[in-house]
Amino acid sequence: MTTITCVQGDITEQHVDAIVNAANSSLLGGGGVDGAIHRKGGPDILTACRALRAAHYGKGLPTGQAVATPAGRLPARWVIHTVGPVFQVSGGGDESLLASCYRESLRVADELGARTVAFPAISTGVYRWPMEEAARIAVETVRGTETLVEEVRFVLFDERAYEAFAAQVG
Incomplete structure (x- = not known):
């Protein structure tokens, strides 16, 4: 059974097998979590992302999909890049x-043999998904997904996000 935990902090400092990147479809870096992972992980991540674009994702990684690269200088072994959906205020x-x-x-993590x-x-950042709703979807999905991952750690940057996810984890 997968243990689910929440911490407030910097995802680029987590000592885990894999860090998930909230990437944009280009896989070439951006702002927020994506930018922080690329900056701290160094050029090896960008090089691997460029190779993925050239070989498999010429039009970009589709929303809801995931792909892995080495983690460069991060304390993890891998970065799993996934592209979240944009929340439209009107629709x-x-x-x-998002699920x-x-x-x-988690499927990619299992393929890699990642346990944490x-x-x-x-x-929830520039893609504007409401935090409480995003937390509910995330925790329900992790709980409902069969995986060999032993620990899923939600790493939340600020107190508001931490509180929303911690309320869902219980």
Whole structure:
């Protein structure tokens, strides 16, 4: 059974097998968690992402999918990149795509043999997903996904995110 924990902190400092990156579809870095992972992990991550783009994802990684690269200078072994859906204020968001980010990341983690995985709050930054709803979807999806991962650690940058996820974990 997978243990689910929450910590407030910096995902780039987590000593886990795999860190999940809330990437953009280009896989070439960006802001928020994505930018922090690329900056701290160094050029090896970008090199691996460019190779993935050239070989398999010429049009970018589709929303809800996940793919792994080495973690460069991060204390993890791998970075699992996933593209979350954008929440539209007028129309909401596709919960199934957000859930797919977590499910597909766990599938990739299983393929890698990762036993500890750190997740950020996917889609809650510039993609505007409401924090409480995102936390509910994330925790329900992790709990409902069959995986060999022993620990899922939600690493939340601020107190508001931590409280929303901790309330769901219980």
